Amino acid sequence: xxxxxxVSGFARGLKVIEAFGEAQPRLSIADxxxxxxxDRATVRRSLLTLSQLGYADYDGKFFTLTPKTxxxxxxxxxxxxLPTIVQPYLDQLAEKAGQSASASVLDGTEIVYVARASQRxxxxxxxxxxxxxxxxxxxxxxxxxxALPEAEAREILGRSELKANTPLTRTDPEELxxxxxxxxxEGYAIIDQELELGLCSIAVPVANDRGQVLAALNIGASAAHxxxxxxAERFLPLLRETQAALRLVFR
Amino acid sequence: xxxxxxVSGFARGLKVIEAFGEAQPRLSIADxxxxxxxDRATVRRSLLTLSQLGYADYDGKFFTLTPKTxxxxxxxxxxxxLPTIVQPYLDQLAEKAGQSASASVLDGTEIVYVARASQRxxxxxxxxxxxxxxxxxxxxxxxxxxALPEAEAREILGRSELKANTPLTRTDPEELxxxxxxxxxEGYAIIDQELELGLCSIAVPVANDRGQVLAALNIGASAAHxxxxxxAERFLPLLRETQAALRLVFR
Numbered sequence: 001x002x003x004x005x006x007v008s009g010f011a012r013g014l015k016v017i018e019a020f021g022e023a024q025p026r027l028s029i030a031d032x033x034x035x036x037x038x039d040r041a042t043v044r045r046s047l048l049t050l051s052q053l054g055y056a057d058y059d060g061k062f063f064t065l066t067p068k069t070x071x072x073x074x075x076x077x078x079x080x081x082l083p084t085i086v087q088p089y090l091d092q093l094a095e096k097a098g099q100s101a102s103a104s105v106l107d108g109t110e111i112v113y114v115a116r117a118s119q120r121x122x123x124x125x126x127x128x129x130x131x132x133x134x135x136x137x138x139x140x141x142x143x144x145x146x147a148l149p150e151a152e153a154r155e156i157l158g159r160s161e162l163k164a165n166t167p168l169t170r171t172d173p174e175e176l177x178x179x180x181x182x183x184x185x186e187g188y189a190i191i192d193q194e195l196e197l198g199l200c201s202i203a204v205p206v207a208n209d210r211g212q213v214l215a216a217l218n219i220g221a222s223a224a225h226x227x228x229x230x231x232a233e234r235f236l237p238l239l240r241e242t243q244a245a246l247r248l249v250f251r
Numbered sequence: 252x253x254x255x256x257x258v259s260g261f262a263r264g265l266k267v268i269e270a271f272g273e274a275q276p277r278l279s280i281a282d283x284x285x286x287x288x289x290d291r292a293t294v295r296r297s298l299l300t301l302s303q304l305g306y307a308d309y310d311g312k313f314f315t316l317t318p319k320t321x322x323x324x325x326x327x328x329x330x331x332x333l334p335t336i337v338q339p340y341l342d343q344l345a346e347k348a349g350q351s352a353s354a355s356v357l358d359g360t361e362i363v364y365v366a367r368a369s370q371r372x373x374x375x376x377x378x379x380x381x382x383x384x385x386x387x388x389x390x391x392x393x394x395x396x397x398a399l400p401e402a403e404a405r406e407i408l409g410r411s412e413l414k415a416n417t418p419l420t421r422t423d424p425e426e427l428x429x430x431x432x433x434x435x436x437e438g439y440a441i442i443d444q445e446l447e448l449g450l451c452s453i454a455v456p457v458a459n460d461r462g463q464v465l466a467a468l469n470i471g472a473s474a475a476h477x478x479x480x481x482x483a484e485r486f487l488p489l490l491r492e493t494q495a496a497l498r499l500v501f502r
Contacts, residue, residue, distance in 0.1 A: 005299045010264035014304065017323050025330035048256045053265065065327040067356050067363040072268050073324015074381035076316040079276035083379070091369065105318050112318040115379070118342060118368060128334070128366070128380050130325035 009046075012038055016046040017055070017069065026062040073130050082215060083115040083129060085249055086206070090117040090217065093242045097235055099221045102127065103206070105214075106144040109160040111135050114215065133195065136160050136176055137169050139203035140216035142189035146180040147205055147213035153180055169194040188236060192228035199223060202231040204239045208250035217242060260297075263289055267297040268306070268320065277313040324381050333466060334366040334380065336500055337457070341368040341468065344493045348486055350472045353378065354457070356465075357395040360411040362386050365466065384446065387411050387427055388420050390454035391467035393440035397431040398456055398464035404431055420445040439487060443479035450474060453482040455490045459501035468493060 019035040020027060027035070033043045047063045050056035056063045077083050086103045094101040094117035104111040110132040135141030136157060145153045154177060162171040170176055183189045188204045195201075203218035219235045226234060270286040271278060278286070284294045298314045301307035307314045328334050337354045345352040345368035355362040361383040386392030387408060396404045405428060413422040421427055434440045439455045446452075454469035470486045477485060 005296050006303060007260040007264060007296050007300045009258040009260035010297060010300050011304055013258060013261035013264065014306070014323065017326050020326040020330040022329040022335075025332065045256050045258050046261060049258045049261050052257060053262055055265070065330055067327065067358045067365065069327035070324045070363055070365075070381035071383075072265065073321045073327075074383075075268050075271040076318065076320035076324075077379060077381060078273040079271040079316055081276065084273075087379075107318045112321055114318065114321075128328060128338075130321035130328060130380075132322075132325075 012036075012042055013046040013049065016043055017050070017065070017072075020065050026064050028062055032063070077114070077129055080114070086115045086215065086217070086246065087117070089242050089246060090115055093117065093217070093219070093238060097219050097221075097238050099219050099226075099235070101217060101219050102140070103215050103217045104138075104140045104144070105216075106135060106141070107132070109135055109156055111138055111141045111144060111216070134160060134163075136162055136171075137165060137191065137194045139189045139191040139201040139220075140218045142180060142183050142191070143203045143205045143216040143218075144213065146183040146189070150177065150180075153177065165195055166193055166197050168192060168197075188232065188239070190228055190231050193223055197223075200226060200228045200231055202235050202239065204236075204243050206243060206246050206250070209247055214250060217246075263287075263293055264297040264300065267294055268301070268316070268323075271316050277315050279313055283314070328365070328380060331365070337366045337466065337468070337497065338368070340493050340497060341366055344368065344468070344470070344489060348470050348472075348489050350470050350477075350486070352468060352470050353391070354466050354468045355389075355391045355395070356467075357386060357392070358383070360386055360407055362389055362392045362395060362467070385411060385414075387413055387422075388416060388442065388445045390440045390442040390452040390471075391469045393431060393434050393442070394454045394456045394467040394469075395464065397434040397440070401428065401431075404428065416446055417444050417448050419443060419448075439483065439490070441479055441482050444474055448474075451477060451479045451482055453486050453490065455487075455494050457494060457497050457501070460498055465501060468497075 015036045016032055019032050029040055029044045033040045051058040054066060054068045056065055090101045090103060100118050102113055102116040104113050113127055113129050113131045115129060116127055135145055157173045157176055164171050188202060190202045192200055200223045201218050201220040203216045205213040206215045206217055207213050266287045267283055270283050280291055280295045284291045302309040305317060305319045307316055341352045341354060351369050353364055353367040355364050364378055364380050364382045366380060367378055386396055408424045408427055415422050439453060441453045443451055451474045452469050452471040454467045456464045457466045457468055458464050
């Protein structure tokens with residue numbers, strides 16, 4: 001790629017969009033400059049362009065994103081057959097399990113939810129397509145990392161901020177790599193309250209019939225209702241059933 | 252806004268992202284140029300920039316969006332308290348009604364789903380946050396249009412492609428404006444298979460305690476299970492209950 005093929009104004013603008021988030025729903029030009037590390041003049045032009053195009057509202061001081069921004073993420077979701085194909089299988093899986101079921105893919109050190117069938121609320125955080133969680137401490141993340149060549153998984157763990165979210169979170173890279181090997185051998189991952197106290201989950205890979213892993217799917221449950229040691233017994237047969245059905249779809 | 256404050260490269264790049272979608276998940280440079288109406292050199296630079304930043308994959312001929320694109324739409328969802336606040340109320344509503352419940356806002360001539368609690372599948376289309384439907388023939392659309400000054404609703408209907416999706420779809424602007432007046436007076440809208448045969452839905456506005464309408468919420472049901480004439484009797488009390496609870500939240 002030649003340098004002249006790179007549209008810096010576009011790249012910087014996307015960075016400005018990503019500066020908005022839960023912790024900063026309203027941004028002044030100074031706020032956005034601080035978060036993105038871009039200079040104020042650049043940030044100002046990006047924000048005014050977003051506002052001119054209807055992607056942002058501006059009250060003279062603060063900018064907020066508008067629902068039009070959803071078109072950008074939705075361009076991916078509707079362009080990708082995966083979420084649409086997986087959704088009815090997740091709905092059935094969630095109904096049979098009586099628990100929430102989700103599908104996700106890996107993006108860097110994080111997993112991104114692409115589809116979700118919600119039953120009861122077990123987590124304090126609100127997960128929707130597009131939500132992200134660190135891969136190292138999520139059951140789907142472990143399944144997706146286990147599907148990579150070990151050197152690549154090691155490299156991703158090296159770039160991850162391995163934080164003890166709870167006293168149960170595994171944060172030692174070597175211990176995590178050992179666990180990934182177990183996940184690869186046994187074909188599933190279980191998380192016992194490593195992300196949040198009270199939450200257990202079990203995940204399996206979704207592969208096509210050439211064995212390429214396309215995504216992960218999981219069932220999450222409250223540790224009070226289903227202790228980690230019962231997760232495999234209760235939910236693995238259902239997950240395996242869905243996994244087999246999807247393998248036939250992704251021929 | 253001065254002309255120099257507008258970053259054309261950013262604006263064109265966003266247009267290129269929006270060119271992807273269900274009908275065109277993979278785009279060549281020529282495809283994207285055709286859809287956006289931009290020249291090939293511009294489109295090529297935008298696509299290469301997206302690929303360089305990890306928002307798109309390029310196989311030498313076709314570009315596809317990557318899950319990283321979801322960060323853009325998610326910036327809105329996570330920055331906006333509305334979806335997060337509404338979700339647990341929708342979950343409860345869907346569970347009590349035994350039907351799917353959704354919340355949406357108006358964006359131009361369309362409604363955009365911002366949250367959804369799915370029970371059984373009643374529509375052939377897959378709705379997730381970010382999904383769009385034409386406002387004139389959706390129950391939430393009617394509620395949101397009814398909340399506008401009539402001149403504004405008339406203007407939006409004038410810009411809408413009023414298409415008969417089914418033999419039951421109302422497409423006459425005057426008839427629609429009369430219906431909007433009824434919706435405004437009675438506080439709810441019912442759609443009887445105007446969007447898709449077999450689908451009924453009922454919607455109410457979500458307002459803060461100053462009476463400003465922030466969103467709409469609805470319950471959708473299969474016409475075979477719940478005929479339109481029973482929608483109000485079965486679901487309006489539940490919707491009113493949720494509406495009242497949310498009015499206290501959005502003080």
